[in-house]
Amino acid sequence: MALSCPHERMLAQVKVPVLFTHHSRAIDPVTGQLVGAISDLQATKVKEIITAAGQSVEYVSLPDAAHAMHQADPARFVQVLTSWARKLPA
Amino acid sequence: MSEKESTSTGRRDFLQTLVAAPVLGAATLVQTAQAAQAERDVFVKHAYEEHTVNLGEVAMNYVVSGSATSPALLLIPGQTESWWGFGRCVVLTTRIHRCLPPNTTRCTAIPYARAPSVPPSKRLRSFSATSGVSATGREWWRPARPARGRMRVRKGVAHRPLQRHERARAPRLVEHCKGLRKISRNTIPSGDGLSSRGPWP
Numbered sequence: 001m002a003l004s005c006p007h008e009r010m011l012a013q014v015k016v017p018v019l020f021t022h023h024s025r026a027i028d029p030v031t032g033q034l035v036g037a038i039s040d041l042q043a044t045k046v047k048e049i050i051t052a053a054g055q056s057v058e059y060v061s062l063p064d065a066a067h068a069m070h071q072a073d074p075a076r077f078v079q080v081l082t083s084w085a086r087k088l089p090a
Numbered sequence: 091m092s093e094k095e096s097t098s099t100g101r102r103d104f105l106q107t108l109v110a111a112p113v114l115g116a117a118t119l120v121q122t123a124q125a126a127q128a129e130r131d132v133f134v135k136h137a138y139e140e141h142t143v144n145l146g147e148v149a150m151n152y153v154v155s156g157s158a159t160s161p162a163l164l165l166i167p168g169q170t171e172s173w174w175g176f177g178r179c180v181v182l183t184t185r186i187h188r189c190l191p192p193n194t195t196r197c198t199a200i201p202y203a204r205a206p207s208v209p210p211s212k213r214l215r216s217f218s219a220t221s222g223v224s225a226t227g228r229e230w231w232r233p234a235r236p237a238r239g240r241m242r243v244r245k246g247v248a249h250r251p252l253q254r255h256e257r258a259r260a261p262r263l264v265e266h267c268k269g270l271r272k273i274s275r276n277t278i279p280s281g282d283g284l285s286s287r288g289p290w291p
Contacts, residue, residue: 068168074178085163 011049018050018057019084023065037067058084138180155180 025036066072138153
């Protein structure tokens with residue numbers, strides 16, 4: 001997907017405030033491969049690009065959250081989402 | 091009609107058929123999609139009324155919750171996921187939305203839905219062989235270490251009374267769900283469709 005949809009290009013065109021929840025992730029000690037959707041390094045880069053685009057980005061690290069937190073822990077998902085939404089300008 | 095005229099008419103009909111074929115083909119595709127949408131028997135009753143919109147290439151079903159005057163919150167499931175994954179979130183978000191000041195509400199939820207490919211009865215049966223699952227038959231309801239908030243949610247999950255054939259097939263699941271329902275009565279307010287009937291199938 002990243003080949004036909006460059007993430008850095010998409011992120012540089014973000015036009016709305018962003019809530020970035022970073023869930024369970026790890027580096028496999030044997031293979032050195034990322035286990036998860038996105039690494040800490042990549043998350044940092046995402047924040048940099050969105051900030052450079054002039055949008056606010058709130059990063060919430062949830063290393064104990066499941067990848068599909070909205071399914072595994074919907075209460076937490078809603079709490080994180082609404083807490084962020086309350087701070088948005090009306 | 092002379093032989094020449096007959097040949098000309100036949101050629102014209104043939105050309106018209108060629109020109110119309112793609113249009114007819116496209117119309118047939120749309121009709122087929124609509125017919126398939128109507129004939130699917132994998133849907134079960136939900137706490138939310140499912141709507142369907144024909145987008146041309148696909149027929150997409152979705153649900154809406156909350157006040158139409160509130161700013162919209164669009165919940166888009168990930169790959170291969172159904173809007174059912176957001177079902178509980180829609181309930182919670184709408185409930186929280188009612189507790190917030192009007193100028194801070196953002197709780198109209200419009201999840202996209204995909205028709206599940208496996209009938210609910212089969213999904214439930216497949217989960218009867220596992221432990222720590224809910225009546226929804228969803229594997230993701232089995233957290234490794236339930237947190238406080240997560241437990242509250244799990245208590246609210248087993249809303250759907252099991253049917254007779256399900257009780258016979260899954261005694262362990264019945265016991266598990268009995269406990270969840272018992273707790274849910276003490277933790278989930280009644281009257282909002284959660285105590286006895288959740289958004290799950």
